[in-house]
Amino acid sequence: MIVTLSDGCAGDLEAVMQVMTDAFGDRYGEAWTRSQCAGILPMSGVRFVLARDGDDQLVGFSLYRTIIDDAELLLLAVGPQAQRRGVGQSLIKHFVEDAKNRGASRIHLEVRDGNPAVRLYEAMGFVQSNRRRNYYRGRDGSKHDALTFMLSET
Numbered sequence: 092m093i094v095t096l097s098d099g100c101a102g103d104l105e106a107v108m109q110v111m112t113d114a115f116g117d118r119y120g121e122a123w124t125r126s127q128c129a130g131i132l133p134m135s136g137v138r139f140v141l142a143r144d145g146d147d148q149l150v151g152f153s154l155y156r157t158i159i160d161d162a163e164l165l166l167l168a169v170g171p172q173a174q175r176r177g178v179g180q181s182l183i184k185h186f187v188e189d190a191k192n193r194g195a196s197r198i199h200l201e202v203r204d205g206n207p208a209v210r211l212y213e214a215m216g217f218v219q220s221n222r223r224r225n226y227y228r229g230r231d232g233s234k235h236d237a238l239t240f241m242l243s244e245t
C-alpha cells in the first residue's frame with residue numbers, strides 16, 4: 092500500500108487512538124491511553140508520524156523519541172484492515188532514517204515477548220539485546236516479558 096507519512100500533533104489524537112485500539116486491543120496492556128500520548132507529545136525530541144492512505148485515511152502511526160545519540164521507538168501500530176501491506180515497514184524505515192539524521196547511534200525499541208511484530212523488527216535489522224521480566228500485564232492478570240531490540244548496524 093502506498094502511504095503518505097506526515098508529522099502528527101495533539102489534534103490527531105482522536106484518530107490515532109482509534110487505530111491504537113483497533114491494532115492492539117486491550118488483551119496485553121501494550122496500548123497507551125490518550126492521556127499518556129498527550130503527555131509525551133510536548134516533550135523534547137518526541138516525533139509522532141502518521142501514515143495515510145490514498146483516501147487520506149489514517150492507517151497507522153509511529154511515536155518515537157530521540158535524545159542526543161539515543162532513539163527509541165515508543166509505539167508502532169497499523170489498523171487491522173491495512174496490515175501486511177508494508178505500512179509498518181515504511182514507518183520503521185522512516186524512524187530509522189530520521190533517527191540517524193538526528194545523530195542517533197543507539198536505535199532501539201521494546202516489544203512484548205510473543206508479539207508477531209518481532210518478525211518485522213528482525214527483518215528490519217534489529218536484534219534482541221535484553222529481556223525485562225513481567226513488564227506487561229494482560230487484561231487477565233497474566234504477565235509478559237518485554238524484549239529490547241537494538242538496530243544491529245549502529
Ligand SMILES: CC(C)(COP(=O)(O)OP(=O)(O)OC[C@H]1O[C@@H](n2cnc3c(N)ncnc32)[C@H](O)[C@@H]1OP(=O)(O)O)[C@@H](O)C(=O)NCCC(=O)NCCS
Binds near residue numbers: 115168169
Ligand atoms: C506490528 C505491525 C505494526 C506491523 O504492521 P504491518 O503494516 O502489518 O507490517 P508490514 O506489512 O510492513 O510487514 C512487513 C513484514 O514484517 C513481517 N510481519 C509483519 N507483521 C507480521 C505478523 N503479524 N506475523 C508475521 N510476520 C509479520 C512480515 O515479514 C511482513 O512481510 P510480509 O507481509 O511480506 O510477510 C502491525 O501488525 C500492528 O499494528 N500490530 C498491533 C500493534 C503492535 O503490536 N505494534 C508493535 C508493538 S509496539
